[in-house]
Amino acid sequence: MRQVxxxxxxxxxxxxxxxCGQAFRWNRRPDGSYAGIAGRRIANLRFDPCQxxxxxxxxxxxxxxxxxxxxDYLDLGRDYGAIKKELxxxxxxIGRAIGAxxxxxxxxxxxxxxxxxxxxxxxxxxxxxxxxxxxxxxxFGEKAGQLDGEVYYTxxxxxxxxxxxxxxxxxxxxxxxxxxxxxxxxxxAADGLERLETMGAPDVSAAEAFEYVxxxxxxxxxxxxxxxxxxxxxxxxxxxxxxxxxxxxxxYGLESxxxxxxxxxxxxxxxxxxAQQYLFYYVRQISRRQSxxxxxxxxxxx
DNA sequence: GGCCAGGGGATTA
DNA sequence: TAATCCCATGGC
Numbered sequence: 146m147r148q149v150x151x152x153x154x155x156x157x158x159x160x161x162x163x164x165c166g167q168a169f170r171w172n173r174r175p176d177g178s179y180a181g182i183a184g185r186r187i188a189n190l191r192f193d194p195c196q197x198x199x200x201x202x203x204x205x206x207x208x209x210x211x212x213x214x215x216x217d218y219l220d221l222g223r224d225y226g227a228i229k230k231e232l233x234x235x236x237x238x239i240g241r242a243i244g245a246x247x248x249x250x251x252x253x254x255x256x257x258x259x260x261x262x263x264x265x266x267x268x269x270x271x272x273x274x275x276x277x278x279x280x281x282x283x284x285f286g287e288k289a290g291q292l293d294g295e296v297y298y299t300x301x302x303x304x305x306x307x308x309x310x311x312x313x314x315x316x317x318x319x320x321x322x323x324x325x326x327x328x329x330x331x332x333x334a335a336d337g338l339e340r341l342e343t344m345g346a347p348d349v350s351a352a353e354a355f356e357y358v359x360x361x362x363x364x365x366x367x368x369x370x371x372x373x374x375x376x377x378x379x380x381x382x383x384x385x386x387x388x389x390x391x392x393x394x395x396x397y398g399l400e401s402x403x404x405x406x407x408x409x410x411x412x413x414x415x416x417x418x419x420a421q422q423y424l425f426y427y428v429r430q431i432s433r434r435q436s437x438x439x440x441x442x443x444x445x446x447x
Numbered sequence: 448g449g450c451c452a453g454g455g456g457a458t459t460a
Numbered sequence: 461t462a463a464t465c466c467c468a469t470g471g472c
Contacts, residue, residue, distance in 0.1 A: 166467055267468040270457055274467085320454030325469080365469050386467035425467075436459080 146204055149211045153198035156225035158248020159190060165249055165426045167375045169262055169275045170282075170300075182297045183218055184255060185289045186210060205292055220250045228416050232423075236412050238396050239420055246426030251419060252375065256341050257333065258300040259376035264325050264363040266371070280317040285309075303338055306330035325363025332361055344377055351379040366402075374418040383409040383417040392428035 159179050163171040171181030178191040189204040203215055216222065229247070233240045261281075266274045278300075285305050286298035307330040314323040333341055344354040354377055358369045370384035385393075385402045393399045399408055413420040 263467080264469095266466095268453090268466055269455090269468090270466050273456055276456090318455065320456095321452085321469095322454085324453095363469065367468060371467070384467070387465085388467065429467095 147207050148202055148204045149206045149208055149215075151201045151203075151211075151221075154192075154201050154221065155198045156229070156248060157192060157199065157201065157250060158194070158246075159192050161246045161248040161426060162219075162250050162252070165246060165422050166271055166429075167371075167422065168252055168254060169266075169271070169278050180292060180295070182289060182299070183214075185299055186214060187290050187292045187297045188215065189292060218253055220253055223250070225250060225419075228419055232413060232416060232420050235414065239413070239423065242392075242396075242420075242423040242427035245430050246423045249419075249422050249426060251380070251422065253378065254376045255300070256345060256372070256376040257303060257338060259372050260329065260333070260341065260358065260361065260364070261300075261306070261326060263368045263371045263375075264329060264361075265319060265322050267322065267363070267365075267368060269322075277317055277319050277322075281314075281319075284316060303330050303333040307334040322363065325361075328362035329364070344373075347378070349377075351381055354379060355382075370418075374421070380418045381410070381415045383413070383421050388425055388428050388432075389421065392424050395428070396424075 159177070160173070162168075163173070163179050163181075168181070170183070171179045173179055174189070176191075178189050180189045181187075186206075188206050191202040191204070193200045193202075203211060206215060229243050233243060262274070262278055265277050265281075269277075282298040282300055285301035289297045289299045291297065306326060309327055309330075311323045311327065314326070317323070319326060340357070343349065344357055351373055354373050355366075355369050358364050358372050359366070364372070367384050367386055370382040373379035374382040374384060383389075383406060385405050389405065390402070393405045393408070397408065399405045409417045409420070
């Protein structure tokens with residue numbers, strides 16, 4: 146099997162990257178590697194950590210694929226060590242969250258796929274979001290190939306979903322989100338996918354991109370910020386969901402979404418979105434530990 | 448601005 | 461088994 150091996154990668158951890166809620170089409174294998182699909186590219190990623198920077202092994206990937214796609218997708222060109230230092234210097238509290246998810250990287254994902262995926266994410270559990278998306282791809286995507294005996298499907302195109310009616314999506318069990326998906330697909334198809342793509346350009350401000358993506362049905366402020374952060378490189382976006390409300394209340398005593406957003410903008414600055422990912426991973430890790438082991442000290446104190 | 452329905456399943460009580 | 465919750469939005 147063709148594979149690429151890259152040495153000396155720091156600030157990188159597959160569990161942190163794929164379990165921080167930014168991507169829904171990657172799955173952990175028993176050996177700790179992750180298998181998934183991006184566009185039409187199917188890959189297995191393995192990482193051996195080491196003091197001087199670990200080794201990343203990408204299977205089913207050519208050198209050309211790596212340089213032309215995966216390097217950028219995995220955001221390997223960015224110095225997360227420097228960002229973490231900057232965040233920790235600005236705020237003493239976030240250090241704990243950074244420590245928990247020290248290997249997080251923000252993937253540079255497809256804009257259309259991210260738009261639809263986060264419409265489906267609303268008021269939903271991550272395991273079920275993944276099921277919804279897989280069902281959608283399986284039913285309406287194209288067969289992209291196979292890896293380790295598993296068949297992978299592409300994310301369906303805007304024109305494909307634009308032709309559907311809610312009853313066509315019944316098997317995907319999207320619930321009330323089905324009508325948002327169709328409405329958004331129709332608007333993307335009508336506007337032209339290029340219009341969405343241009344929102345990722347560096348000279349397009351987060352405010353302008355926010356205004357455009359919130360014009361789609363089913364996209365409010367939370368979903369819009371996720372799209373901007375996970376697919377358009379707007380790192381100052383700070384999506385506020387129920388988990389963020391919880392962690393910002395626990396760590397800083399903040400209550401409302403506005404309070405949290407204002408504080409984030411003021412405190413974390415242009416890397417608010419990256420701070421948000423450390424915080425999200427941190428609060429979910431605590432929550433999972435407590436439900437797994439309800440007699441820990443930090444839980445008994447309540 | 449606050450309230451509540453929308454679907455459905457995962458998680459918790 | 462029942463109740464609650466979930467990376468929210470839109471309409472009233």
